[in-house]
Amino acid sequence: MLAAVLGLLGAPMVRSPREGEWRTWAAVSALTMFDDDAGTTIANVLRMQAGGDLPELPVSDPVEEAAAHLARDTFVALLPPVGERSMGSALSPASISRNPWSVRFQEAVLADSDLGQLFTGPPETDAGSFSFMSTTGHGEGGVQLALLGERILSTPAAICRAHQATPTQFVAAGIGAVSHMRRLVIAGRTVRAPALLGFDGISVPPETHVDTPWGHLRAVTAGERELTGTFPGSGNAVLEVEYPVKLYIGHDAAFGSVDSRAVEAMRAARADLEERARMIALAVLLAEDVPLPAGVGLRYTLIEDPFGWMPAISGRIDAGPRGAVELSAEQVAAVGEWLVLLEGRHHGSMSVAVRRTLSAHERFDSTDAFIDALIAWDGVFGARSGDAVTFRVALGFALVLGGTEPERREIKRRAQELYALRSDLVHGSIPELPWKEAGEHREQAVRLLMQALRVLYRDHPRLLSSQDRTGDLVLRLGADPCE
Known part of the structure; x- marks a missing residue:
C-alpha cells in the first residue's frame, strides 16, 4: 500500500514545480482514491496505519449513512489551505463521484419514501429532478442526482475547513446536511442558516465576544477571512446571525426567470441583515467620534447555504478609501453599553435618520456626505408637515445641545447656516x-448630528417615538419626569 501511495504522490502532476493549487489538488485526488480491499480511501488507510481511528457512522438512515461515509472519506480535502481558489468547492479535488458511496447515496435517495419522489431514473444517470429558487439568491432549472452528495456537503466542507474542524465534526455536519435537505426539499420549511456580517473598517480585539440583540459580535477568524476571498476590508469585526433559507420549488425554469415569492422573501431577509449591521454601526458611532470617511458599514455577508455549492458570499468592492475604526477592549465595552440602550430605546421613526447618519460617515465624496447628514437632521428634528423646516431643525439642535441661552443661540445660528447651504446645493444655487x-x-454637520443623537438616546428616550421632537422639546413634552 505504501509503495502504491508513493507512486501516486510521485506522479508528474503532483511533482510539477508549477506554482498554484494543481499540485495540492493532484495529491488530494490521489489520497481520496478508494481502496476496495480496505473499504475506504487511501488517506483513511494511512490514518489507521499511523495509529489513528475513524469517526463512527450512523446506520439507521441509509441516506445519512452514505453522506457520513462521503464526509469521512473526503475529509483530507479540507486539510490544505484555501489558496487562490477560495470561492470554489472545497471538495472539488476529492473526486466524490468515483467513491462507491456516491452511488450508494444516490440509491438511498431513490429508495427513500420522500426524497425518491423527486427523482426518477437509475442512479448512474442524472435522473429527473426539480427546479428551485432559494432565498440565498440562486436557483437552478434542475438538481442532478449524481451531484447531490457533493452539493449538500460542499458548504459544510468549506465551513469545516475554515474552522479547522475534526473528521468527527465534518461527519456530523454531513449528517446535518441531510437533515437540512429533508427540511428544505420535503417539508418545504425554512432552515435558519448561520451567517456572518463583516464590517468594512471596524476592528475589535481578537478575544472580543459580545452578545447583542442583533447577533454575536466578535473578530473574524483567519479561516473565515480566507474563505471570503477579496471581499473583506481592513476591519476584522463580524456579527454572527442567522439567515432564513427557504427553497421555492417548481418555479418557471425558463432562462432568466425568477420566482417572485423567493425574491420577496430574500429582500425581507436581506433587509433584516442590513438593519442588524446598521444598529451595530450606530452603537460604534455613538460610542466614539471616528475619522471621516469611516469604514463602519456592512462590507460582506457569508451565509452557510445548506443547498448551495458553497457558502453564499456577497459584498461590495470599491476603491473609495475609508478610515479604519480600531476599538480597544474599553471601547468595545462602551459600544456594548450603547447597544443595551438601543435595544430598549430605538424607535422605527429614527430609521431614515440612522441610515443617513451612517452614509454621512461612509461616503467618500464630502458634498454627498454633507447632504446625507442634513437629511439625517430632518429625520431627527423635522416634522411630518408644516412650514419653517430650517427653524424647526435648528431649534431642535439648540434645545437638545445648548445649556445656556447664548449656547442655544449660537447652535441655532450654526445649524441654520448649514441647513441653508444644504438647500442651496440641493436646489442648484x-x-x-x-x-x-x-x-x-x-465634519461640522456630522459632529453636531452625533452630539444630538447621543443626548436623545441617553437623556430623552421618550422623544425618540415623537412625531414632533422639536415641538415636544419646546413644550417640555416627552422628557423624562425626573428632569
Missing part, C-alpha cells in the same frame, strides 16, 4: 463645493 470646504462642512 451652488453647483459644487470645493473639496476642502465640503469636508469642513461635513
